[in-house]
Amino acid sequence: MKIAVCIKQVPDSWAEKKMAGGVLDRANVDAVLNDLDEYAVEEALRIVEANSPSKEAGEASGHTITLISMGPERATEAIRKALSMGADDAILISDPALAGSDALATSLVLSEVIKAGNYDLVICGTESTDARMSVVPAMIAERLSWAQLTFAGKVKVDPAAKTVEIERITEFGNQVMNAAFPAVLSVIEKINEPRYPSFKGIMAAKKKSITTMNLAQTNVAPSAVGASAAWSTVKDALPRPPRGAGVKLTDEGSGGEKLVEFLVEKRLA
Amino acid sequence: MSSVLFLVDHSGGKVAKAAAELATFAKSIGESIAVVFASNPAEIASQLNNISVDKVITATGDWDKYGPAAIADGLAQIIAAKKPNALLITSSAAGKEIAARVAVKTNSGIITDAVGVDKDLITTQSVFGGSTTVHSAVTTGTPVITLRANSIEPVATTSAAAVEEFSVSISDSAKLATITSATAAVKGGRPELTEASVVVSGGRGTNGDFKPVEELADALGAAVGASRAATDAGWYPHSHQVGQTGKTVSPQLYVAAGISGAIQHRAGMQTSKTIVAINKDPEAPILEIADFAVIGDLFNVLPQATEKIKARKA
């Protein structure tokens, strides 16, 4: 099997975020691997391990895991982390022309790179913690005309039959979905517990290859990406006055009653 | 005149409350056209009579077998035929996926998680823990906009809308993934979490005892939510988790009991109109966004509040 995992480097979600000229100011905050993508990397590793003869993940199994990321040069930091978890190699698509790309452009670039790689499965996280759109996996499936198996809480792969089955977790209940390869998956955070990179893994990752591609090396026209190609524009981004300092009271025996008085005054009870 | 399509969510043969909200947004922009995908659309369409709908388009098909990819197919075909000025969808996980595919199919811009849209199709979003309000507009194609539930007070009407049947063909690529079985979410007597106008949530502070949380919820006619600490511990089902990897709720009133207010939790509730917190710890981050906070033990505060509400109603 050839598996690709789409990972993104994002600003640390604990850091304070600000807008700069209509876009998120990414330069001035710490960057980390999108934590929801760790579950995608982990699931890929588990799929390979479950289908490998030897205990060593991937060894002589004929299965490979390639990380694919679009982002600035410094995204190699996040890539190294995922490589040290055990992925085999990585592709980073990085080009100044890509700055400010929206989800439509991002999915276009990722799809073109995926198309060139002959993968059986593409695994994504459910959401990037900075864009928070939860749309890129569905867009990739649509663009590639591949099966879409998203919001998976469980994944079962049959490499011989070349099929995959997931349990899709949605607000209206759960569904079992099936498809033949190739398929685009996204996995939710309940699916597994991502491993910490071992010392051995960290050392090994230093030798793994990260192929950097610029825009010209993809099949995507410069006019289709970047801030000027975005199909939506931010008119303004205004800091909202902090929620007016709320009332804080220490319970001295009538805290519950005071709470109800507040609700009544606000016509909420 | 402008016309706006909106997708009608339904499950178990019942229209979701959010449909009336999307209809109200659509009507404030132009002609409001409801789109119903169902195996028995008449049953769904008949429930749209008292909301702001000018016209209903129905499509019968194997939607339960093929899911979001097929519905996106249908919407793209209806957009091509009807040329509306915008498409509105509820901001649920599935809703955003459908929106994503329609945007690609129709070469249109997409805006997700809006809390408002005006007659010029300018959207309002609340980002970064509610600290920033963003106004945006789609500049290409038919704007595809997903809106969070509870973002508008629905307007009721009495006029029955005309129903048009539309024949949709599901493409081969939308048939690549098939749904082989489905289990509906267990529904109790309480309102659906994402639709409820009041949500009472419990966290690790409940120590596994959700009784005081449920009792207050019932006194307020509220849905029950939970933090991830509570769902991970198995104290409450995952389907009730509020937060980044759970549900996004935006009720009139959100009560957080024994929840610290981690950024991932806040991501799912920060747009609530009024936030109330009950927490032992005066330093808990949830207090920074609470309109009203009681520093105290939830096992004392919640039952007292429940009693007081019941007494008022009696």
Ligand SMILES: Cc1cc2nc3c(=O)[nH]c(=O)nc-3n(C[C@H](O)[C@H](O)[C@H](O)COP(=O)(O)OP(=O)(O)OC[C@H]3O[C@@H](n4cnc5c(N)ncnc54)[C@H](O)[C@@H]3O)c2cc1C
């Ligand atoms: C990738 C990722 C995704 C996540 N997604 C989510 C998500 O969707 N939703 C979510 O909620 N979390 C999510 N989390 C987890 C989040 O970071 C927090 O760990 C979690 O929200 C903590 O839950 P809590 O507030 O219930 O527990 P704690 O942080 O342990 O807080 C418990 C609070 O209860 C108070 N307390 C204790 N006893 C009492 C009492 N008797 N009376 C009153 N107060 C009391 C304490 O003072 C404390 O403030 C995610 C984390 C990650 C890494």
Ligand SMILES: Nc1ncnc2c1ncn2[C@@H]1O[C@H](COP(=O)(O)O)[C@@H](O)[C@H]1O
């Ligand atoms: N720039 C990117 N590079 C690689 N993968 C991405 C990128 N953006 C999004 N993804 C993938 O798509 C998922 C959903 O992201 P989003 O739609 O931005 O919320 C993420 O969890 C990633 O797996």
